[in-house]
Amino acid sequence: MPDEYSLSDVLERMYQNQLALEAALMELTLLAEKQGLTEVGDNVRGALWAMGENAGHIKQGLAKLKGKSER
Numbered sequence: 818m819p820d821e822y823s824l825s826d827v828l829e830r831m832y833q834n835q836l837a838l839e840a841a842l843m844e845l846t847l848l849a850e851k852q853g854l855t856e857v858g859d860n861v862r863g864a865l866w867a868m869g870e871n872a873g874h875i876k877q878g879l880a881k882l883k884g885k886s887e888r
Contacts, residue, residue, distance in 0.1 A: 825882045832875050839868050 842865055850858035 828879055834871055839865055
């Protein structure tokens, strides 16, 4: 399988890991907020916002990279 470790495949997996980390962090954030740690929740939500913004750029870049490799 020559394409198994292509750049676009590796980046896609990193993107999927980022989404999984975002979901896990949100679960922990909800737990922290439930325990009254609102400042912690606010800080994590700020970091999650940045991750979400970056995820959009990563997804667009992956689409462009995949489009070029299919030509």
